[in-house]
Amino acid sequence: MVKSRYFSKIQEFDGMPKLSDFKIVEEEINEDLKDGEIIGEALYMSVDPFIRAYNVPPGSPVIGFQVAKVTKSKNPKYPVGSKVMAFGGWRTTCKVGDELIWYKVDETSGINASVFVGALGMPGMTAYCGFLEICQPKEGETVFVNGCAGAVGNLVGQIAKIKGCKVIGCCGSDEKIKFAKSIGFDDVFNYKTCKDYPGTLKKMAPNGIDCFFDNVGGQMSSDIMACMNVGGRIAVCGAITSYNSKTPSQVTMVQGYMVMKQLLMRGFLVHQFKEKFPEGLKNMTQWIKEGKIKIHETTTDKFENTPQAFIGMLSGKNIGKAVLKC
Ligand SMILES: NC(=O)C1=CN([C@@H]2O[C@H](COP(=O)(O)OP(=O)(O)OC[C@H]3O[C@@H](n4cnc5c(N)ncnc54)[C@H](OP(=O)(O)O)[C@@H]3O)[C@@H](O)[C@H]2O)C=CC1
Ligand SMILES: CCCCC/C=C\CC(=O)/C=C/C=C/C=C\[C@@H](O)CCCC(=O)O
Secondary structure, eight states, X not given: OEEEEXXXXXXXXXXXXXXXXXXEEEEEEOOOOOTTOEEEEEEEEEOOHHHHHHOOOTTSBOOOOEEEEEEEESOTTSOTTOEEEEOOOSBSEEEEOTTTEEEEOOTTSOOOGGGGGTTTSHHHHIIIIIIIIIIOOOTTOEEEEESTTBHHHHHHHHHHHHTTOEEEEEESOHHHHHHHHHTTOSEEEETTTOSOHHHHHHHHOTTOEEEEEXXXXXXXXXXHHHTEEEEEEEEEOXXXXXXXXXXXXXXXXXXXXXXXXXXXXXXXXXXXXXXXHXXXXXXXXXXXXXXXXXXXXXXXXXXXXXXXXHHHHHTTOOSBEEEEEO
């Protein structure tokens, strides 16, 4: 038996999660492995908005991705000493098989393993696959990204620049605006202080918006759709504005814009594009090595602080990817 600790969600979230919603549980993991299984020690864990949105029932272990170092293996693809990116939960030691292991960490690239919960992990594949598959950006087009300083949004902006687009974004602080501009965004506004989204967008994107990567939802998204060009494409990635909200959001209806501008709007979940992950990993790795994609992480130390990191991310404290270093 090997000792492990995991975070359990002990009560329903009431709006923004609180530290008292979580507790650490000790467990013993049976070291007998079935074919395909490994045991891994967590090096980095991911705190992501979907953990709030999926809302597992009280008493359940908290779900999530981690980079783990393999300590025992019955899977030839992941020998002892290698690292995997797996859906192992908020756990110090996990026992997972092929169905929960997304891929092996490529240690030949020289890129830190933490990046495998970010630009080379689930958020990176979300940005790469969701943006390129759904928005189909073309050189010279204008792209709008909300949540533009976060894990997914900052990567969408950088990929859009690589594709030769003009990129506009919004985020929740002036420090984040500075960061987004430093990684190539052409113009960015603070959605918390902006009084007039359509007016601001008309100034920042006088030729209109062709692609909209929506991380946020709510009224802002309807306002952005009003500024889109005929034939525009919208990738609906998430709706973080609603995850902690206790009241249903009422927004301007968008069907009028959809019809008159012949817009395409498509929601997605990153794993539906898993056939595209090898291409995504190859290109993202190359772009990181070439300096075309810059990595920014907000790191919290120690497994015990995972809920703090999670609440911090939901409160907007992260710039780039929120990472927990175990
Ligand atoms: N469809 C899919 O497969 C996937 C979807 N997603 C979605 O992508 C989105 C971004 O995720 P991710 O990049 O990991 O997270 P981020 O790194 O962007 O962190 C969350 C950010 O959301 C912003 N935020 C929080 N509350 C609100 C609010 N009420 N209104 C507007 N912004 C808010 C904060 O930034 P700020 O300071 O700017 O407010 C915060 O930093 C989420 O909606 C998530 O659910 C992510 C992965 C996969
Ligand atoms: C208004 C409600 C909107 C709800 C949006 C909810 C979530 C969006 C989001 O953030 C999705 C994230 C997807 C994460 C990807 C993987 C997980 O589903 C776990 C998959 C486990 C596995 O297959 O290994």
